[in-house]
Amino acid sequence: MNKICDDIAEILPLYDRRAKKYALHCYFEQTIWILKAHDGPVIISQVNCIVNEDTLFIGDLNVFDKARVHQKFFGPIRAVLGLPPKTRDYQRKGLGTNILKFLIERAKKQKLRRIIGNLFPRDLAANPNLPRWYQSLGFEMDATGKPGMIQLELPKPTKSSTITDGGTLH
Ligand SMILES: CC(C)(COP(=O)(O)OP(=O)(O)OC[C@H]1O[C@@H](n2cnc3c(N)ncnc32)[C@H](O)[C@@H]1OP(=O)(O)O)[C@@H](O)C(=O)NCCC(=O)NCCS
Numbered sequence: 001m002n003k004i005c006d007d008i009a010e011i012l013p014l015y016d017r018r019a020k021k022y023a024l025h026c027y028f029e030q031t032i033w034i035l036k037a038h039d040g041p042v043i044i045s046q047v048n049c050i051v052n053e054d055t056l057f058i059g060d061l062n063v064f065d066k067a068r069v070h071q072k073f074f075g076p077i078r079a080v081l082g083l084p085p086k087t088r089d090y091q092r093k094g095l096g097t098n099i100l101k102f103l104i105e106r107a108k109k110q111k112l113r114r115i116i117g118n119l120f121p122r123d124l125a126a127n128p129n130l131p132r133w134y135q136s137l138g139f140e141m142d143a144t145g146k147p148g149m150i151q152l153e154l155p156k157p158t159k160s161s162t163i164t165d166g167g168t169l170h
Helices: 074-080 095-109 121-126 130-136
Strands: 010-015 020-029 032-039 041-051 056-065 115-118 146-151
Touching: 010 056, 010 115, 020 041, 020 095, 032 056, 041 095, 115 130, 121 130
Parallel strands: 056 115
Antiparallel strands: 010 020, 020 032, 032 041, 041 056, 115 146
């Protein structure tokens, strides 16, 4: 059985800008990191990463704008009536920023040297602020802000660096 899907390695508190608390379920394997943020039973964000030697590759980073709201009573009624499930937008609450900050800290603690990812044309078209956002977190990219690779070089680990838990995410 796939260990990543069965065992939750860590559940950390995650907060949005208004200090609302969520749960960040972290699955850390040697080469695969998966983070899933939960609002109660609802998954509101997922990040899939691959670790290759000293590099963390963010393959997919999503805070959902149409997370399905858990409605124990009205959910089945809506379904019977042929209505679409109720959804909620979790973007622009500071969750993506806090999750990315957590990944950066975790990568440092694992003594990785860089984080890379891709800025896809569709994401850039939907959110033209993405280059500025990544830059505000220290990432470098094409100076013109065009789609392409994003990269963050991490400081060289010192001899005294230790691996501790991820802590609380504000
Ligand atoms: C990009 C993403 C992960 C950011 O997560 P988030 O929780 O919305 O981010 P935050 O609330 O921390 O906001 C980060 C910045 O992104 C901008 N932003 C977020 N969503 C936006 C949207 N739909 N349109 C325009 N700007 C947006 C905001 O301007 C914000 O900057 P600010 O703090 O100066 O206002 C999320 O919007 C998302 O999943 N988008 C769809 C997939 C995607 O583009 N992934 C990134 C692949 S490179």
